[in-house]
Amino acid sequence: MKIEIQNIDISYGILKRKKVIKNLSFDMQSGEIVILYGKNGVGKTTILRAICGELPIEKGKILWNGKDLTNEMSKRRRLSSGNFESGKMLYHYATLRENILFNTNLLRSVDLEPITFSYNYFNYEELLDKTIDEMSLGQRQKSSLICAFRKPAELYFFDEPDNGLDRSSIKEFCKIISNKPYNNSIVVIATHDSFLVKEVGSKIIFLSGDGFYKVVTKDLLPKDITQLDEYLCLWLQNEKV
Amino acid sequence: MNTSACGYKMKKFKALYYIFKSDFIKEFADLKHYSFNYFIGIINQSIFCYLLIDAFSKKGETFVNLISKFFVWYIGRDLISEMSSSINEEKYYGTLEYIYLNTYKMEYYLLVKSLNTFLWSILFFIVISVILFVFTSYDSRIEIGSIDIKNIILIVFSLISFLGYGYFFAGLSLIFRKISAFVSIFGYLILFAQFISIDSKYSFLSFLVPGAWVKYNISFGLIGIISLFLLFTGWISFSLFLKLSTKGGYFWRV
Numbered sequence: 256m257k258i259e260i261q262n263i264d265i266s267y268g269i270l271k272r273k274k275v276i277k278n279l280s281f282d283m284q285s286g287e288i289v290i291l292y293g294k295n296g297v298g299k300t301t302i303l304r305a306i307c308g309e310l311p312i313e314k315g316k317i318l319w320n321g322k323d324l325t326n327e328m329s330k331r332r333r334l335s336s337g338n339f340e341s342g343k344m345l346y347h348y349a350t351l352r353e354n355i356l357f358n359t360n361l362l363r364s365v366d367l368e369p370i371t372f373s374y375n376y377f378n379y380e381e382l383l384d385k386t387i388d389e390m391s392l393g394q395r396q397k398s399s400l401i402c403a404f405r406k407p408a409e410l411y412f413f414d415e416p417d418n419g420l421d422r423s424s425i426k427e428f429c430k431i432i433s434n435k436p437y438n439n440s441i442v443v444i445a446t447h448d449s450f451l452v453k454e455v456g457s458k459i460i461f462l463s464g465d466g467f468y469k470v471v472t473k474d475l476l477p478k479d480i481t482q483l484d485e486y487l488c489l490w491l492q493n494e495k496v
Numbered sequence: 497m498n499t500s501a502c503g504y505k506m507k508k509f510k511a512l513y514y515i516f517k518s519d520f521i522k523e524f525a526d527l528k529h530y531s532f533n534y535f536i537g538i539i540n541q542s543i544f545c546y547l548l549i550d551a552f553s554k555k556g557e558t559f560v561n562l563i564s565k566f567f568v569w570y571i572g573r574d575l576i577s578e579m580s581s582s583i584n585e586e587k588y589y590g591t592l593e594y595i596y597l598n599t600y601k602m603e604y605y606l607l608v609k610s611l612n613t614f615l616w617s618i619l620f621f622i623v624i625s626v627i628l629f630v631f632t633s634y635d636s637r638i639e640i641g642s643i644d645i646k647n648i649i650l651i652v653f654s655l656i657s658f659l660g661y662g663y664f665f666a667g668l669s670l671i672f673r674k675i676s677a678f679v680s681i682f683g684y685l686i687l688f689a690q691f692i693s694i695d696s697k698y699s700f701l702s703f704l705v706p707g708a709w710v711k712y713n714i715s716f717g718l719i720g721i722i723s724l725f726l727l728f729t730g731w732i733s734f735s736l737f738l739k740l741s742t743k744g745g746y747f748w749r750v
Binding site: 304342345348358386 | 514517518521522525526530531588589591593594596598599601740742743744745747748
């Protein structure tokens with residue numbers, strides 16, 4: 256299983272197009288956890304949306320197992336699962352059980368293994384019959400993450416999954432994606448927190464926001480992760496020169 | 497028909513069934529959570545229906561005629577507004593992306609959602625009718641023989657047209673935020689067109705307003721063509737707005 260992103264440009268707007276991502280290339284392999292790392296507004300979520308087939312790309316190619324799926328957005332959507340916007344993507348008036356039911360029924364999920372797996376990890380028995388409205392921010396975020404595993408997928412994506420979660424919950428999330436029931440799948444995470452990079456990242460796409468980016472594998476990263484930003488900025492600066 | 501084509505059709509049918517089921521789960525949760533709002537809504541509509549029937553029965557229209565006009569308006573208004581309001585609601589909850597990320601076309605999702613809305617509206621209409629029969633002195637006996645098959649066909653064509661309008665407004669809701677207010681005005685315009693005769697120089701507008709067809713003696717063939725045209729236009733415009741909204745980044749903006 257391999258996904259190749261080749262020189263893609265992504266733009267927004269109907270009449271006035273604004274280019275957000277320029278000439279981005281990287282690839283992802285089975286079992287890899289890829290982190291899109293960068294400050295707010297550099298285009299991490301935009302890249303996620305483009306890969307999973309929500310946003311059309313302007314230029315470049317997306318190859319899925321060698322097959323060109325650039326223009327087959329619906330196929331990419333079918334092969335992906337995940338969540339955008341922390342704590343959202345849930346019906347607030349419904350209970351977590353109803354949200355899970357809605358999601359799994361909508362997708363004809365005959366295979367409930369991923370969602371059961373994540374649900375068991377978070378140990379959410381007591382929250383199943385609580386409405387999302389009654390939950391705290393962290394509990395909502397966990398519920399949203401549980402629903403993200405609504406179907407077996409080749410690509411799982413998570414947008415800022417650490418928002419609103421305490422350290423122990425982030426660790427639980429890291430355990431879920433590291434021991435995910437489908438080892439053949441790829442996980443992509445958009446974050447600005449270096450903790451996730453340290454815990455689970457096997458490949459980091461560092462986005463600087465001015466159109467530059469750097470693909471770094473974990474073995475090349477410094478041991479002291481607190482200096483990650485400075486390290487990556489310096490690296491990028493050298494590259495620009 | 498070969499077996500693979502048959503299998504594909506069965507798969508598609510199953511997919512629609514699953515959308516229906518999941519939407520029903522959601523609607524039921526909504527009903528449970530906002531049951532008081534639904535109750536107040538039914539009381540409001542019962543009073544409104546009573547006042548409408550009371551005012552127009554004095555002008556000589558029969559009860560069956562008036563209640564069927566109210567029925568067309570009540571169902572049509574729900575069909576049109578539910579599509580665009582659900583787009584707004586799903587955007588607000590962030591769940592529109594979930595639905596978009598599923599394997600089906602958004603158009604199918606809205607179609608099945610409309611069927612669900614239709615069934616819920618029928619249920620609420622029955623409750624309103626029962627309230628009217630119990631609390632008013634209207635003659636509730638409806639003779640089967642007095643129901644004209646032509647009126648039933650007309651109602652079916654009207655509902656098809658309402659679906660078309662629903663798609664159109666839902667498409668607009670993907671890009672513009674304040675469409676719901678306009679949709680409610682449009683809903684009352686249909687009511688107006690059904691009950692009040694408009695000036696003859698504006699009668700051409702009646703082609704576009706399903707409720708007004710019956711008053712202007714438009715032929716059945718033409719009504720059929722108009723309703724299918726409205727549905728087709730609505731469907732195509734929704735697909736176009738969907739493409740524009742994803743391309744422009746409006747799709748996930750609340």
